[in-house]
Amino acid sequence: MSTVDSTELEAFRQDVAAWMRDNKPADPGFLLPQSFMEVGSEQQLDFLREWQHKVWSAGYLGMAWPKEFGGGGVAAAFQSVADQEMARAGVPICFNVIGLGWAGPLILHRGTEEEKARYLKGILTAEDIWCQGFSEPDHGSDLGNAQTRAVRDGDDFVVNGSKIWTTMGNFARYMILLARTNPDTPRKYDGLSFFLSPMDVPGIETRPIRKITGEYGFTETFFTDARIPADCLMGEEGEGWKIAMQTLQYERGAEAGAAGGLAFVRTTIDDMINELDGLTRDGEPVLQDAQVRDELVQLIMAEKAISLGDRRNRINALNTDYPFSLALSRKLRWTEHTRHMRQFAIGLQGAAGSLYVGDNQARQGGFWQRAYFNSFSATIGGGTSQVQANIIAEHVLGLPK
Amino acid sequence: MSYIGNTDMSFGEEQAMLLDVANQFCREQSPVSTVRAQLDSDTGFDADLWQQMVELGWCGISLPEAYGGAGLGMSAVVPVLESMGRSLLATPLLSTTLAAQLLLRSADSSACETFLPAIASGEVATVAWLENPDWGDTEITSVIDDSGLLHGAKVHVADAAVARWLLVPARREGQVVLAVVETSELAPEAIVPHTLIDETRRAATVHFDAIKPLTLVATEALAQSMGDVPLLGALLVAAEATGTSAACLDTTVEYLKTRKQFGKLIGSYQALKHPCVDILNNLESSRSFVYHAASLITDGPLEHDAEVACRMAKAQATDTLLHASDRAVQFHGGMGFTYECDAQLYIRRAQWSRQQFGDALHHRKRLAALLLD
Numbered sequence: 153m154s155t156v157d158s159t160e161l162e163a164f165r166q167d168v169a170a171w172m173r174d175n176k177p178a179d180p181g182f183l184l185p186q187s188f189m190e191v192g193s194e195q196q197l198d199f200l201r202e203w204q205h206k207v208w209s210a211g212y213l214g215m216a217w218p219k220e221f222g223g224g225g226v227a228a229a230f231q232s233v234a235d236q237e238m239a240r241a242g243v244p245i246c247f248n249v250i251g252l253g254w255a256g257p258l259i260l261h262r263g264t265e266e267e268k269a270r271y272l273k274g275i276l277t278a279e280d281i282w283c284q285g286f287s288e289p290d291h292g293s294d295l296g297n298a299q300t301r302a303v304r305d306g307d308d309f310v311v312n313g314s315k316i317w318t319t320m321g322n323f324a325r326y327m328i329l330l331a332r333t334n335p336d337t338p339r340k341y342d343g344l345s346f347f348l349s350p351m352d353v354p355g356i357e358t359r360p361i362r363k364i365t366g367e368y369g370f371t372e373t374f375f376t377d378a379r380i381p382a383d384c385l386m387g388e389e390g391e392g393w394k395i396a397m398q399t400l401q402y403e404r405g406a407e408a409g410a411a412g413g414l415a416f417v418r419t420t421i422d423d424m425i426n427e428l429d430g431l432t433r434d435g436e437p438v439l440q441d442a443q444v445r446d447e448l449v450q451l452i453m454a455e456k457a458i459s460l461g462d463r464r465n466r467i468n469a470l471n472t473d474y475p476f477s478l479a480l481s482r483k484l485r486w487t488e489h490t491r492h493m494r495q496f497a498i499g500l501q502g503a504a505g506s507l508y509v510g511d512n513q514a515r516q517g518g519f520w521q522r523a524y525f526n527s528f529s530a531t532i533g534g535g536t537s538q539v540q541a542n543i544i545a546e547h548v549l550g551l552p553k
Numbered sequence: 554m555s556y557i558g559n560t561d562m563s564f565g566e567e568q569a570m571l572l573d574v575a576n577q578f579c580r581e582q583s584p585v586s587t588v589r590a591q592l593d594s595d596t597g598f599d600a601d602l603w604q605q606m607v608e609l610g611w612c613g614i615s616l617p618e619a620y621g622g623a624g625l626g627m628s629a630v631v632p633v634l635e636s637m638g639r640s641l642l643a644t645p646l647l648s649t650t651l652a653a654q655l656l657l658r659s660a661d662s663s664a665c666e667t668f669l670p671a672i673a674s675g676e677v678a679t680v681a682w683l684e685n686p687d688w689g690d691t692e693i694t695s696v697i698d699d700s701g702l703l704h705g706a707k708v709h710v711a712d713a714a715v716a717r718w719l720l721v722p723a724r725r726e727g728q729v730v731l732a733v734v735e736t737s738e739l740a741p742e743a744i745v746p747h748t749l750i751d752e753t754r755r756a757a758t759v760h761f762d763a764i765k766p767l768t769l770v771a772t773e774a775l776a777q778s779m780g781d782v783p784l785l786g787a788l789l790v791a792a793e794a795t796g797t798s799a800a801c802l803d804t805t806v807e808y809l810k811t812r813k814q815f816g817k818l819i820g821s822y823q824a825l826k827h828p829c830v831d832i833l834n835n836l837e838s839s840r841s842f843v844y845h846a847a848s849l850i851t852d853g854p855l856e857h858d859a860e861v862a863c864r865m866a867k868a869q870a871t872d873t874l875l876h877a878s879d880r881a882v883q884f885h886g887g888m889g890f891t892y893e894c895d896a897q898l899y900i901r902r903a904q905w906s907r908q909q910f911g912d913a914l915h916h917r918k919r920l921a922a923l924l925l926d
């Protein structure tokens with residue numbers, strides 16, 4: 153990786169911080185998504201589209217992508233700084249995450265020149281929203297068993313089947329689609345192919361699914377003799393599993409290349425502790441309760457251990473035992489920590505912990521309640537925590553399947 | 554306000570070199586058979602092996618060159634202890650390192666000149682920290698009388714029987730001082746060995762009946778160092794426990810890869826697999842805390858961040874070892890219940906480590922005050 157002058161980065165940080173301060177949108181008066189998996193209404197969509205476009209126009213998105221495809225052509229370190237400042241400023245998310253974070257880097261790293269020219273810029277500008285068609289009603293964790301069929305017919309593939317939990321399926325222009333082109337391979341994985349599929353062709357229908365929070369954000373997606381052009385196939389027929397696994401590496405944060413931008417409203421232990429003002433237990437400030445204090449210390453330690461792990465991960469001599477352990481466990485650890493912390497935060501509210509978004513007495517408008525529910529999107533999506541544990545057990549510890 | 558705070562992590566060339574050397578040395582010189590051979594010996598360690606460690610310079614790693622040490626500071630001792638923990642190699646190194654630090658940090662230059670070069674070249678010293686089993690009770694009742702004689706008793710004095718010098722906190726006219734006692738001044742029955750749960754360790758109750766100390770340290774820096782050195786002790790025990798947890802996890806995983814039941818390797822059962830992942834992740838946390846703490850400690854008084862780091866390292870590492878060793882026994886089935894199975898060595902070590910320099914609850918209680926008040 154190229155090194156970047158630290159004073160230059162620092163100056164850049166000031167610039168971004170100032171820009172974010174000046175351009176942070178006012179409260180729109182409706183609930184904004186806490187993650188890209190929560191975009192449920194046209195109102196939210198329009199708002200977020202405009203915001204992402206603005207961030208891109210200012211030069212704070214896709215900074216490390218090549219200029220010819222709408223990127224900034226500078227070192228990735230700049231984007232990291234921009235992302236940190238977005239998080240710090242508490243601005244809205246850059247919601248086109250499946251494009252920015254997964255499909256984009258995939259196309260950048262293994263797409264043809266034509267694919268790069270066709271897709272990358274629209275991802276950055278938020279003109280083209282992307283969705284991911286991997287999971288099916290009967291095959292979620294067992295993704296390699298996906299059964300949606302794609303059959304070559306002249307210049308098209310004809311697709312039949314259904315996908316589910318398609319985040320932003322009803323808003324997307326394109327889908328990264330995993331479908332079975334050969335049902336007869338001895339290994340189930342070898343019959344899969346990967347498509348950069350349009351969503352606006354006849355035969356593709358989406359039906360929004362209401363979520364645990366009461367909001368919308370994902371769909372069931374039905375394919376009925378949907379014809380997609382043959383040049384939507386990425387790589388070769390039968391390479392679908394390999395490409396899907398590469399995509400999941402981006403999704404789980406194990407491989408770099410993302411365009412950047414804030415994908416989640418992150419909550420840290422600081423956010424939680426700094427908001428305990430006025431909460432009491434036994435009539436005393438909650439921070440004076442011995443049990444609560446012990447729990448808080450454990451949460452602080454859990455979060456600090458993850459940060460320290462990120463630091464240690466860069467020191468090879470300290471990673472000799474289980475070389476990929478820190479990188480492979482990060483998703484599991486961070487998402488489980490977040491879930492646990494948000495659940496605990498609700499518990500500190502006393503009876504107010506039973507209130508939800510919409511009640512005018514809910515603390516912070518029910519932020520933590522909604523955030524707790526939303527935390528499962530990350531412990532389930534992208535490979536469940538249990539499946540992550542299997543991966544770590546098998547690939548790091550070498551335990552049998 | 555950030556509750557995560559400092560996340561420094563540095564690892565110098567000397568540390569890397571020591572980690573390599575120590576790993577290799579402990580692997581070669583301290584296989585489990587060697588560890589087991591010492592379980593019922595008087596001293597708990599092999600004298601030749603100890604002599605080799607002395608010759609490698611390990612007793613003086615943290616001491617300034619002026620006192621015959623290597624001048625690398627305490628952070629360089631951490632990888633050595635981690636390696637020793639991995640091989641369950643118990644020697645007086647931990648005790649004598651802490652005793653040397655207590656003298657060094659108390660800054661009585663004549664005591665330093667008298668004892669530190671000798672410690673660096675292998676004379677063993679140990680600190681008599683406790684008068685009762687409570688690490689949180691810092692009350693000291695041992696006294697130096699008007700004729701300068703020491704009276705009192707200390708419990709859980711690590712390596713007392715092999716030490717040449719005991720460092721004994723006591724009160725003289727109400728003030729805390731540190732008496733340095735030559736063990737040859739004590740009657741043989743004054744040192745009463747404990748029967749320890751961890752058979753690789755040695756500790757004793759020591760009675761002092763009108764004993765004349767070699768010297769009394771009564772510097773201004775003593776109070777601070779009496780607070781700091783137990784934190785260094787906590788860190789070294791954490792480093793050691795981290796190594797032991799890694800060895801313990803390896804032992805368990807190895808068994809899970811070879812033992813079959815119901816026609817399958819037991820390692821394929823998630824009820825065994827997933828707890829191993831939890832242990833691995835906790836082990837990674839332990840290691841991160843330990844090396845973070847090692848990045849923050851200096852020869853000077855411990856700052857807030859360093860104290861936080863040492864306490865977190867101890868709270869994390871010994872809880873991790875408790876969990877790892879507890880599951881090691883369970884996951885070996887009937888075999889795990891035997892004396893022959895190495896799981897017993899780990900679960901015994903875990904109980905010992907937990908109780909050195911305060912357990913996890915002890916440290917988290919203090920962390921709460923350091924972080925939340």
Ligand SMILES: Cc1cc2nc3c(=O)[nH]c(=O)nc-3n(C[C@H](O)[C@H](O)[C@H](O)COP(=O)(O)OP(=O)(O)OC[C@H]3O[C@@H](n4cnc5c(N)ncnc54)[C@H](O)[C@@H]3O)c2cc1C
Pocket residue numbers: 189283284285286287288289290291292293294316317318319320370528529530532533534535536537538539542823
């Ligand atoms: C908010 C959200 C957004 C999503 N967005 C998308 C999207 O845009 N595109 C997309 O393709 N998918 C998406 N998903 C789907 C997600 O990837 C799947 O839900 C996930 O992979 C789990 O599959 P499943 O729902 O079929 O659950 P199942 O696989 O049926 O799992 C049920 C339970 O069984 C456990 N389990 C399953 N297999 C094992 C095993 N081998 N060992 C141990 N435990 C096991 C799981 O951990 C889980 O607890 C989204 C999910 C959520 C929650």
